[in-house]
Each structure stands twice: as C-alpha cells, then as structure tokens.
Amino acid sequence: xxxxxxxxxxxxxxxxxxxxxxxxxxxxxxxxxxxxxxxxxxxxxxxxxxxxxxxxxxxxxxxxxxxxxxxxxxxxxxxxxxxxxxxxxxxxxxxxxxxxxxxxxxxxxxxxxxxxxxxxxxxxxxxxxxxxxxxxxxxxxxxxxxxxxxxxxxxxxx
Amino acid sequence: xxxxxxxxxxxxxxxxxxxxxxxxxxxxxxxxxxxxxxxxxxxxxxxxxxxxxxxxxxxxxxxxxxxxxxxxxxxxxxxxxxxxxxxxxxxxxxxxxxxxxxxxxxxxxxxxxxxxxxxxxxxxxxxxxxxxxxxxxxxxxxxxxxxxxxxxxxxxxxxxxxxxxxxxxxxxxxxxxxxxxxxxxxxxxxxxxxxxxxxxxxxxxxxxxxxxxxxxxxxxxxxxxxxxxxxxxxxxxxxxxxxxxxxxxxxxxxxxxxxxxxxxxxxxxxxxxxxxxxxxxxxxxxxxxxxxxxxxxxxxxxxxxxxxxxxxxxxxxxxxxxxxxxxxxxxxxxxxxxxxxxxxxxxxxxxxxxxxxxxxxxxxxxxxxxxxxxxxxxxxxxxxxxxxxxxxxxxxxxxxxxxxxxxxxx
Numbered sequence: 001x002x003x004x005x006x007x008x009x010x011x012x013x014x015x016x017x018x019x020x021x022x023x024x025x026x027x028x029x030x031x032x033x034x035x036x037x038x039x040x041x042x043x044x045x046x047x048x049x050x051x052x053x054x055x056x057x058x059x060x061x062x063x064x065x066x067x068x069x070x071x072x073x074x075x076x077x078x079x080x081x082x083x084x085x086x087x088x089x090x091x092x093x094x095x096x097x098x099x100x101x102x103x104x105x106x107x108x109x110x111x112x113x114x115x116x117x118x119x120x121x122x123x124x125x126x127x128x129x130x131x132x133x134x135x136x137x138x139x140x141x142x143x144x145x146x147x148x149x150x151x152x153x154x155x156x157x158x
Numbered sequence: 159x160x161x162x163x164x165x166x167x168x169x170x171x172x173x174x175x176x177x178x179x180x181x182x183x184x185x186x187x188x189x190x191x192x193x194x195x196x197x198x199x200x201x202x203x204x205x206x207x208x209x210x211x212x213x214x215x216x217x218x219x220x221x222x223x224x225x226x227x228x229x230x231x232x233x234x235x236x237x238x239x240x241x242x243x244x245x246x247x248x249x250x251x252x253x254x255x256x257x258x259x260x261x262x263x264x265x266x267x268x269x270x271x272x273x274x275x276x277x278x279x280x281x282x283x284x285x286x287x288x289x290x291x292x293x294x295x296x297x298x299x300x301x302x303x304x305x306x307x308x309x310x311x312x313x314x315x316x317x318x319x320x321x322x323x324x325x326x327x328x329x330x331x332x333x334x335x336x337x338x339x340x341x342x343x344x345x346x347x348x349x350x351x352x353x354x355x356x357x358x359x360x361x362x363x364x365x366x367x368x369x370x371x372x373x374x375x376x377x378x379x380x381x382x383x384x385x386x387x388x389x390x391x392x393x394x395x396x397x398x399x400x401x402x403x404x405x406x407x408x409x410x411x412x413x414x415x416x417x418x419x420x421x422x423x424x425x426x427x428x429x430x431x432x433x434x435x436x437x438x439x440x441x442x443x444x445x446x447x448x449x450x451x452x453x454x455x456x457x458x459x460x461x462x463x464x465x466x467x468x469x470x471x472x473x474x475x476x477x478x479x480x481x482x483x484x485x486x487x488x489x490x491x492x493x494x495x496x497x498x499x500x501x502x503x504x505x506x507x508x509x510x511x512x513x514x515x516x517x518x519x520x521x522x523x524x525x526x527x528x529x530x531x532x533x534x535x536x537x538x539x540x541x542x543x544x545x546x547x548x549x550x551x552x553x554x555x556x557x558x559x560x561x562x563x564x565x566x567x568x
Binding site: 003004007008013017038039040041042062063064065066068130133136 | 502
C-alpha cells in the first residue's frame, strides 16, 4: 500500500472530506466552469476581486478526492492574493505537476519560481506518479487560469 | 451446459499476466474485451502467409487474402443470421458504422421539421452523429426516458414515435446493462413507418444476435468488444435499404467505374467500403466469432446471468447502504455490466485503489453523459464481465472494495 499512501496523504483526504471554500458567489463575482472529459469531473470557480486582489474564491461542482482536495487547497493559498501573485502560484503548482519537468530535472523546481512556497499543496506531488490523475489535480487550477484570463479580457475591453 | 472458465482463461494470454506479483483481474470487458490466442494467430497468419491487397490481385496470394476477408464476412453473416453477405459492411468501428447511417440514410431522409427518437441510455456514438446532422438539417431529437430501475419508460412511446422517421437505440446499455425490448420497440415503430436501428456493440458479444428475429432495419456493432481486434466494426442493413442509400466515403473499391465526368458505385457491400480494408482485423474478427460460436452464445449468456447475480448479491450484502447499484435488479434482465457509486469514495478513486490490487474496472461517464445527468451523478464505477470471468474475480473485487472503504469511509 506504500504507493497508495503516497497518493492519498492524510492532508489530501482531509481536504476531500471537508473541502474549504465550497459554494457559490453571486454576480458580479466571476464564474468559470472546467471539465475533465476523461472522467466527467466538473469544477466551477467563483472569483470576486477587490482592487486587483482575490477577495473571495469559492468552488462548486463535483469530482474525485484529488481534484476536490487540490481545488480546496488552491482556494486557501489563492485567497487574498493579487492577480500577479496568484499567477506565480499557479505557475509553481503546474511546474510541480509537470511530469516531464520532474522526470528531466529530478527536482521539483528548476529555479523559475523559487519564491513560491506551495505549503500543503506539496502533498499533491505524489500525483505525478499517476499520469491520468494529473488532470484531476490541475482541473481547478486550469479553470482558475481561464477565469483570470477572462477577467483580464473584460477589463481590457472596458 | 455450463462453461469451463478455468479452461477458457488459459486461451487469453493477458489473463495469465501478473503485475507486482498479483494476477490480473479484468472486469472491464464492456470497454474492450481481451483476445484469445486464436484471434492473434489468425491476424499473424494473415501477415505471415497471405498478405496482399484484396479484390485486385491476379495471383494466388491476393486471391487467398480476398478469401480471408470475404470468409470473415460470411462468418459475420451467419453469426447474426443476416439474409445475405451483401448486407454485411465492414467499418472501422461501431462509431463509424453509425456515422455511416447518419451521413447516408440520415442525410437523404431527414430534413427540417422531421424527428428521430433516441433513448436516455445511449452511448455518445448514437447521439453525437445525430446531433451533428440535426444542426445541419434542423430536425428534432426526441428521447425515450428511463424509469428508476433503468428500463425504458414506454408510457409515452406512441407519442414519441408519432411522425418520427427513425428510432435508434441501444439493444443493451453499456452503463446499466439493461436489455431493451428490441422486438416490441421495433414492431411498434415500424407499424408507424419508422426505420429502426439497434446499436448492438454491447448486445452482440453477450447475447445471441438474430437480425431477422429482431426485425430491425440496421444493426451496428464493434469487433473489439467480442474478442476481436480493435479497428473493425460492422454495419448490417436490410439489402433494399443499403441499395437505396448513397455511398459514404469515396475512393477505390467502392466504385464500378470512374470517368472524368463522374463515377458509378460498386455493388453491395463494397459500395460502402472505400479504400483498402482491414484484412488482418477481419481475420481476427472471424476467429473471434469461431471462438464464441464454439463456446456457444447461449452458454455465455447463461454464465453471465449467474455471475452477475452472484456479483449483485455479494456487493449488496457486503456494502449495503454504502453502495448504490444502478439498473435492473434482476440479472436475467441485464447483461454482465454493473454500475455503482460508493458513499464517500469517488469512482476515480475506487478504480485507483483497485488498480493497486491489479483489478481493472472503469470509472467515469462511460461515454453516456446524458444518462449520467438522468442518474444525477457525475460518474460511476463500472464492473463488466465476460466468459473468462468467474466467481474468484468477483471475490477479489469485493475484497478490493473493502480496502476502498477502509481508506475513504472513516
């Protein structure tokens, strides 16, 4: 069971059983949906900004332990951050989840984002050994990226 | 007669495989079946001894290759009790066969204001081709609903088929295992003038298929779910229908004559088989049909009823309220497919934990997202059985699910 223990760390199971920041935000909060076509998982990310800071973030939808825990931990680390800080965290997380990156370098980070401390999210490192599950872990993050892009496009068009 | 699973297992090399010291327990045959040695031998023999392009060689080797391809067509013809070999068209898979129907018959017969009828049980392959055509031709798609036990709800069937041109439905559900009442649906629909297609990708591998008894107009199925290779499927259609339909793909083989001004189509079935066909795959499919026929389709069906009954009973008694099993309760009304959800554990996590025990089951929406919406779930776990599964496989599944429960249900 050792490799399973590596995947299902206690902190992941904890976030899965008691997801943080679950729910919805009313408009004008931004709403963005993401799907994993492989397994049908669905995540809805609600983001509300005040002065370019992510004031509130909520997660809706349903999915497996990895996607739910990853989304839950994402909300904790992202809440209160500026857009550019959020983008740095997203970048650092995706780098950790990049199977080719970790295979090539043998290290989690290649120095691109040394300042970002992923904290509890490091627990998701074990997912990299299960390539199909990487999509689960990154679903909420990709949806958040899309959400930020959409928000910025709206701002640009104003 | 009961079948000897211990002997059957020996014919499937992959089932001898051990990963991390544990034997492979394959419970995902609704996804794709495993292949017996005879299928692999037939395919290898073709390439080792007979490889030549078919229907155009003027030498013995090419004639032998042609005989292999056409011999497999004859095997399919008798396996499904078709009237003639001209009614049996080889396609890449069942999906292509359904796209063939929608693009030829559908394009000719469906237009603005028309309607077709599908069911909530359908695989995406029997939904999306029709949606693609509907967005172009602007016809309506009506849906037969299912009841709480996963059977079709036929209470408004007459209204649904009223004025519709096509009824297209799965003869067996790939998610719930439900056998649909093919003959009843077909005769009622045909009385109202509808053309009827049965998607038999799940049905044909597990139940004796007799297109004449079913009474349908079109049947489609894939080879790889019935012990055959990937890369070959079958469209069967009544001869007069196939003759009236325009060709699907254009190119070599499907023509009788080509001039600068145009072309004329070949006779059936080659009119629908453009380009060099999948001869090795046809050889494999023929060998698969021989294998199944030797075991006996009725024996296979009976074996699956017993095994499904055992699995339902064990899952219910071991996991009670924790497990929700979808579909018909009675094993005789369903194939060897069991979809379920487990309180506290997502299907994807269940299959992950089972994988650690080398147990293969499917997790997800099973290419039936509209059905998932009806069931009000995002995904299910699905166990599916075939002639090479036995009680020990189910026992392994049950002990694997105990591990799932220990991990996820506090």
